[in-house]
Amino acid sequence: MSSFFTTPASQRKRKREETNAVPSTKRRSTSSKAGAKPAKELPQRARRDESISSSGSEDEPRRKIVSDEEPIASSDSEEDETGAERRLRLAEQYLQTLKTEVNETGFDAEDIDRDLIAERLQEDVAETKGRLHRHIASFLSFSTAAQTPFRSLSSSITSVATCPPYAYTVSKDVQLSKWELPNPPPPPDPTRKRPIKPVSRRPIKLLTKRGSKHESKDPHNQHHTAPILSIAASSTGKFIATGGADKRLIIWSADTLTPLRVFTQHRDAVTSLVFRRGTNQLYSASKDRTIKCWSLDELAYVETLFGHQDEVIDVASLGMERCVSAGARDRTARLWKVVEETQLVFRGGGSSEKRRPGRQKEGENEPIKTYSEGSIDRVAMIDEEMFVTGSDNGSLSLWTLHKKKPIFTVPLAHGLDPAMKPEEASAEAVPDAKVPERQPRWITALATVPYSDLVVSGSWDGEMRIWRVSGDKRRLEAVGVVGRVERVERVERVERDDRGMDVLDGEEEMSVIGIINDISVFERGDRGKDGLCIVAAVGTEHRLGRWMKVKGRNDAVAFEVQKILQPADASEEGDGQEEIKKNAT
Structure with a gap:
């Protein structure tokens, strides 16, 4: 036999609601019949009955809304839907958002459905997976690039970092500078008879911080006390990191260049720095053969990566929690998977070939001069599965995670140094006619546009060369030179004319005069619609x-x-490929 204590709570609640509703009607009926009460109590009783009835009327719609089928059905459907149904629903919402965004630009609906939305979907999926998906090298005019020099300094610029619209440079005289880059020139208007002449405006120096070598013994000094060798800027625009020959890693505020933290965990010079794309996670490479991970959100050290057998000269990273490093004379490039705590080793040590000019007869072997790879100095990531390296024998190599050897190598990418004269090679009064052989120009700087087919390399031949990853992702193709069409040999003598411009002895002016120590590349506008900006750090050393x-x-x-x-x-x-063949000869 059921009682109040054995009845379920849900049934008791329903009974209480029914019992509460009945007396309210009875009170209204009895109050209407009872007329012998004083008239003064009638308004109070009416107000009380009115409040009770109003509260009941408010409760009824609430119970009705709660018991309505539509909201409950939608919430239940969201909770009960499977993973496939949820993905389908989110995909439909995403497509609707894309249509709304693209419709604002005024395109035809048929074109949107077929081309634009499909292209955006492919790009988003490829970028999520970290794959190369943008082919931009063919849509940029490198030979007509406008050149804007910074203010000349007294010491070699060792590294450069960009976070639009700012650029940051460091030099051997222990100086850190912040610059504001000028706006890009407007695109040419084909309707105008006379094109507008672009205004050449130099970058503006905003801030400068200079250290001193005399303060090396001061424990409270928060600046570098030796040449600064590397710099990196976070994509969030909040932090600047610098590393120097004084074994210091210093974190700066990007706005005011105020030092936030000085790390001294490295045991030798800090040679390279890079931020993980879209985060404040930092990787630092050092001559102590290690790579260290840092979290700048907490300004804290995370861990150390061991494995290289020689100095770590360069390090690169993209969106995933991994990085690629170049180990100099151990002739290896290593991919570090930080989360899995594993590494992949890629062996270099190949040779670049130089074929002598002139055609050979059929069946006759061509004499070949080889230059062995002694050091891998530069590395840059194309996507999460491909990267390029530059060596001291002038070779530019393309690597993939699926092979331990490069899948393609461009020998003598920047050619050979000019032959020395006998009087330069010997101190004798009558020097011997024998002179040392021409040596290849090293790859001293390397950069890419992430997830695209564009690669930029630099040396000391006065040129920044552009390379393109082929459509099958198996080779590198020469595109051209930034700011010039034809190449010239090494500068023998530099004169200054009346306008203050550097000119050669009757030869065409070089685009970059000096050693290109570092390159930073970023895109102008949304997805590079306004072009590209390339900043090079140049020095005499x-x-x-x-x-x-x-x-x-x-x-x-x-x-x-x-x-x-x-x-x-x-x-x-074809001109680019011919130029590479000329370098090899």
């Missing part, structure tokens, strides 16, 4: 030492590359 000195200037140079509507002709690609 190599960033890591003074064993090499060339005639040139200590400066940084910005190149504004405009976007073109039609891709480059095949003839231009």
Whole structure:
């Protein structure tokens, strides 16, 4: 037999609601019949009955809304839907959002459905998976790039970092500078008879912080006390990181260049820095053969990666929690999977070939001169599965995670140094006619546009060369030179004319005079619709030492590359390939 205590709570609740509703009606009926009560109590009783009835009327719609089938059905459907149904629903919402965004630009609906939405979907999926999906090298006019030099400095610029619209440079004289880059020139208007002449405006120096070598013994000093070798800027625009020969890693505020934290965990010079794309996670490479991970959100050290057998000269990273490093004379490039705590080792040590000019007869072997790879100095990631390296024998190599050897190598990418004269090679009064052989130009700088087919390399031949990853992702193709069409040999003598411009002895002016120590690339506008900006750090000395000195200037140079509507002709690609063949000879 059921009682109040054995009845379920749900039934008791329903009974209480029914019992509460009945007396309210009875009170209204009895109050209407009872007329013997004083008239003064009638308004109070009426007000009380009115409040009770109003509260009941408010409760009824609430119970009705709660018991309504539509909201409950939708919430139940969201809770009960399977994973496939949820993905389908989110995909439909995403497509509707894309249609709304693209419709605002005024395109035809048929074109939107077939081309634009499909292209955006493919790009988003590829970028999520970290794959190369943008082919932009053919839609940029590199030969007509506008050149804007920075203010000349007294010491070699060792590294450069960009976070639009700002650029940051460091030099061997322990100086950190912040610059504001000028706006890109407007695109040419074909309707105008006379094109507008672009106004050349130099970058504006906003802030400068200079250290001192005399303060090396001061424990409270928060600046570098030796040449600064590397710099990196976070994509969030909040932090700047610098590393120097004084074994210090310093974190700065990007707005005011105020030092936030000084790390001294490295045991040797900090040679390279890179931020993980879209985060404040930092990787630092050092001559102590290690790579260290840092979290700048907490300004804390995370862990150390061991494995290289020689100095770690360069490190690169993209969106995933991994990085690629170049181990100099151990001739390896290593991919570090930080989360899995594993590494993949890629072995270099190949050779670049130089074929002697002139055609050989059929059946006759061609004499070949080889230059062995002694050091891998530069590395840059194309996507999460491909990267490129540059070596001291002038080779530019393309790697993939699926092979331990490069899948393609461009030998002598920047050619050979000019032959020395007998009087330069010997101190004798009558020097011997024998001179040392011509040596290849090293790859001293390397950069890419993430998830695209564009690669930029630099050396000391006065040129920044553009390379393109082929459609089958198996080779590198020469595109051209930034700011110039034809190449010239090494500068023998630099004169200054009345206008203050550097000119050669009757030869065409070089685009970059000096050693290109570093390159930073970023896109203008949304997805590069306004072109590309390339900033090069130039010096008369190599960033890591003074064993090499060339005639040139200590400066940084910005190149504004405009976007073109039609891709480059095949003839231009052929010219680039011919130029590489000339370098090899």
